[in-house]
Amino acid sequence: MTDLATRPDANDSSPDDGTAIIDDVTTQSDDSGETPPTTYEWAPTEPAPKKRHLGLWIGIPVAAVAIGVGVTSLFLIAPGTSIAGVPVGGLTPGAAAEAVQQQLATTTIVLTGPGGDAEVTAAELGATIDAKALADEAFAQHPAWNPTTWNATPAEVEVTLDPATATEALRAAVPSMYVDPTDATIGFDPASATYVVTPAVDGQGIDVASVEGALTDAFASGDTNIDLAAATAPVPAEGTTAVAEATAGQLNGMLDSAGFYVGDERTVPIDRATFASWLTVTPADRGTFTISADPNAIQPTVDGLAAAVNRAPVDSTTIVNAAGRVLSTPTAGAVGRELGATDGIAKAFADQIGAGNAVYALPVTEVPFHTTSLARMLEVDLSEQRLYVKENGNVVDSWLISSGANNTPTYTGHYNIGYKATVQTMNGYNRDAAGNITGTYSTPNVKWPMYFNGGQAFHGVYWHNNYGHTMSHGCVGMPEWRAQWIYNWAPSGTDVWIHN
Incomplete structure (x- = not known):
């Protein structure tokens, strides 16, 4: 059997890993008479317990938490801060902007009127605020790391409605309160041979400004639901009387000057009713009008231009004395003229009329006259x-x-x-x-x-x-x-x- 023994100096010379080695070697005979070498190893020693620094490990988490809180406060809005009626204290600017926008979208106006109540949300009205800018401003003026900025007065906010979106939503909610406006129109009057205007007539609808004001007040007070007695306001026609009258004035000016010209001479005047028959006056964007002319309607007049424009020259006769001084001119000379090619004139004149110009300069060649002097x-x-x-x-x-x-x-x-x-x-x-x-x-x-x-x-x-x-x-x-x-x-x- 093997005996384990501990060397007296084991603690002094044992390896660092705690195992003691026996250097003494004893002999034991076996049947062969030979004594084989036998080696004994000390059992491993118990490792020494390590020292625990508990205080250090407790202090580190506390410090980390304190640092985290301090760092976090660098990115938060101060407690007690609100934008209009929305509390945003303890939120980042991004979260604050989202909260403000969400509350605005769900704020509801209850329209009360003779036809009953109708609800419409701020989102349906196209209400907008610059939530990001408001949140950034709230953080800039009231950061959480500065206790002196806590519990500040709520920031004022003005809600803006998109007029077209708001009108569409309000009309859908309370159609009985809307009367459509009538645009001004322009027509040719054969009796006076002029263009005349039928004035615009305003319509009626819910006053968007009053809804916008009520929504701003509700949002500022933190209310998400507010009653409003629907007020009406005139709805102006898009095609105004003033624009129609200006266009009619332009048309009547063209009627006064319409024709084919040779120089300053209106060689072929155009009858006012005939000229009006060439034109189409169409309502266009933003209450304006488009003037167009039909080249096919103009072409018959172009086909008759040569007969009206071409003329032979008229020779001049003068009476002179022996010194050559002209004493009188019994017959004044007149230059003849010949019309050039007429291809494309109808189309060109139509384009010119559409641009507001009814004076068409004809391409002509002058034929000079001769003068006979009588002494x-x-x-x-x-x-x-x-x-x-x-x-x-x-x-x-x-x-x-x-x-x-x-x-x-x-x-x-x-x-x-x-x-x-x-x-x-x-x-x-x-x-x-x-x-x-x-x-x-x-x-x-x-x-x-x-x-x-x-x-x-x-x-x-x-x-x-x-x-x-x-x-x-x-x-x-x-x-x-x-x-x-x-x-x-x-x-x-x-x-x-x-x-x-």
């Missing part, structure tokens, strides 16, 4: 007692006249027609053969006088018929109908040549 002259041959009417050196007509007698001769020379009158009294002096004044004369109702040399003139004579002989006090007399003819034929400035 006119009244020539008197005293030796023949004859007047020759000449144009560009050619005799147009001639007749006998009576010029000045020997004692009051008609003076020779080149002159020009000056003053002209249809009728007058002619006064003068009588002279003897020596040229001495022997008296005066006064002849009334002398027709068609044209003066060319001082007091000497061409004129009609009603007191004698002795033409071809000298008879006057220096003038050139002739029958009245002849005097009238040259009066109209020879403008002031016409050349006069008196010779023998």
Whole structure:
């Protein structure tokens, strides 16, 4: 059997693991007579108990909790803080925003009226607040780590309704309180040939502003359900009278100017009723109107443009004197014109009308006119007692006249027609053969006088018929109908040549 023994110095030399090794070796014979070596190992020793530091382990969790609380307070809103009627103390800004938004969405307005009660929530009304900004502001002004900001006065909040969403929800809840508005309309009046306006008529509906105010008050007080006596307000028409009148004014302005133009000339005016028949006036977005024109309706007028626009030139005729000065223009010249290609005019005019412009400039080519100058002259041959009417050196007509007698001769020379009158009294002096004044004369109702040399003139004579002989006090007399003819034929400035 094996004996276990403990060495006296085992505690001093035993290994660190607590096992003692016996160094002594004893012998024991076996049947063979040989003594085999036998080795003995000490049993393991009991491990020494470890020291427990209980105080340390208790202190660590307490410190961690304290630190955690302190750190957490850096992210929380102070206790006692509320946004309107929603308590948000002890919440993070994100949680606070969610709480505020959720309470707003579930806040209910109970509309009371003659037709009974109806409920509508803030969410259905399209109510909005900037919950995130409010929560961030609450945290910024009232952080939990600052006890001086605890239990603050509730933050004020203004609830905003989307007018379209709110109106739709309220109409669905209380349809009996709504009367639809009537938009203004525009139509062409054949009697006055103008566009006239039928004014807009306002409708009626629940006053959204009063609902918005009630919802703001309810939310501020923390109420999630509030009664409201439904009040009505006018519902303006989208198509207002003012916009319709402005559009009608634009249309009537186009009626006044509608046509096809050559320069500033409205060569082809468009009848007002015809022009209106080309147009369609359609209500558009936000109460406006769209004006459009039909190219197919315009095309028949375009097809007739050539006959109305094309014209031959009108040649001009001018009367000049020998110096080339224009004395008069019996026929004024006019430029001719030819219309260019008309392809696409109907479509282009329709587009232009839609943009508000009814003045269409036509593509035309001008054809110049020619001017004929007529150099006119009244020539008197005293030796023949004859007047020759000449144009560009050619005799147009001639007749006998009576010029000045020997004692009051008609003076020779080149002159020009000056003053002209249809009728007058002619006064003068009588002279003897020596040229001495022997008296005066006064002849009334002398027709068609044209003066060319001082007091000497061409004129009609009603007191004698002795033409071809000298008879006057220096003038050139002739029958009245002849005097009238040259009066109209020879403008002031016409050349006069008196010779023998």
